[in-house]
Amino acid sequence: MKNLTQPLFDLTGKTAIVTGAGQGIGRGIAEGLATAGASIVIADINSDTMSQTSSHIRETCKVEVMEFSLDVRREEQVLNLMDETIAAFGSLDILVNNAGIVTISEPQSMSMEDWDKTMDINLRSVFVLCQNAYHHLKKSANGKIINIASIYAIFGAQYLPSYAASKSGLVQLTRSLAIAWAPDNIQANCILPGWINTPLSIEGRKNNPAAHDIVVGRTPAGRWGDPQDLAGTAIFLASGASQYVTGVSIPVDGGYSIN
Ligand code: NAP
Numbered sequence: 001m002k003n004l005t006q007p008l009f010d011l012t013g014k015t016a017i018v019t020g021a022g023q024g025i026g027r028g029i030a031e032g033l034a035t036a037g038a039s040i041v042i043a044d045i046n047s048d049t050m051s052q053t054s055s056h057i058r059e060t061c062k063v064e065v066m067e068f069s070l071d072v073r074r075e076e077q078v079l080n081l082m083d084e085t086i087a088a089f090g091s092l093d094i095l096v097n098n099a100g101i102v103t104i105s106e107p108q109s110m111s112m113e114d115w116d117k118t119m120d121i122n123l124r125s126v127f128v129l130c131q132n133a134y135h136h137l138k139k140s141a142n143g144k145i146i147n148i149a150s151i152y153a154i155f156g157a158q159y160l161p162s163y164a165a166s167k168s169g170l171v172q173l174t175r176s177l178a179i180a181w182a183p184d185n186i187q188a189n190c191i192l193p194g195w196i197n198t199p200l201s202i203e204g205r206k207n208n209p210a211a212h213d214i215v216v217g218r219t220p221a222g223r224w225g226d227p228q229d230l231a232g233t234a235i236f237l238a239s240g241a242s243q244y245v246t247g248v249s250i251p252v253d254g255g256y257s258i259n
Helices: 005-009 024-035 047-061 075-089 112-139 161-184 199-206 211-218 227-238
Strands: 015-019 039-044 065-069 094-097 143-148 186-193 249-252
Touching: 015 024, 015 075, 024 039, 024 047, 024 094, 024 143, 024 227, 039 047, 039 075, 047 065, 065 075, 075 112, 094 112, 094 227, 112 143, 112 161, 112 186, 143 161, 143 227, 161 186, 186 227, 199 211, 227 249
Parallel strands: 015 039, 015 094, 039 065, 094 143, 143 186, 186 249
Antiparallel strands: none
16 A cells, blocks of 8 residues: 555655744744754744754754744844745745743733733734745745644633733634635644643743643643644644645644533
8 A cells, every 4th residue: 555644744845934943832843844854944032942942953853954033023034034044945835933922911900011012922923924924835836824823712811811812813814814825825724732831831830830730630631732742733734734724723732622
């Protein structure tokens, strides 16, 4: 029997930009795409974690890796990111919008500064990145956008009003891009991570140590996720295997959102 798996999921010759890939979920996804053969552009605001991640991927996956210092809020940097990616690799095939922040506050006491910052990084910047990537993705044989939202695109959250609003907005943005750019053979999809062990969530748990057990208790898989748990879904959404899949949001949460 023919082995159909390899070509379906093979990303050799593809170039992927992953924002916020210096650590956490972005790193797990970047490593996954590199394992499938893609050249990787790690675009992050933190140059220390970025260089650690790029060295690791270069050594373990033997693919080309470029680092790009990026604050996703800076439109001129986004433009340069696209130009430098094309100059280095000749094409852009996969854009993973992963960089995101959490601001914790009850709605009645949330500052407008925190509201705006969350919306800027989690939603507005993703639109800017997609808009700037569009012409390059259109030129690709099969352009792919993967937006990292959250299970809080589904649930309301007392202490995360701006976060939940930004992530559900991201789901709707993704659906709109999926419709608009389907004729260009660009697929746009979301991943909704559940509770994943990353520097962001580990820091958050310091203020609420009980959160660890609460999450384990409600998650059918019986554990927190790890960044590597996102890799398989990201490879699927980045590859030809998902060519007829667009505008969807896939929870990767060990079953948390169905319980
Ligand atoms: P993380 O550990 O904080 O990693 C995020 C990375 O993005 C960091 O390297 C961070 O740099 C970088 N970053 C932050 N602001 C940026 C900006 N303005 N421009 C460019 N890069 C920036 O977070 P994570 O937990 O991996 O989360 C990644 C994504 O998954 C986020 O969109 C988050 O909302 C989503 N998510 C996470 C979870 C979870 O349980 N962890 C669950 C659902 C969804 P610094 O090191 O300087 O902060």
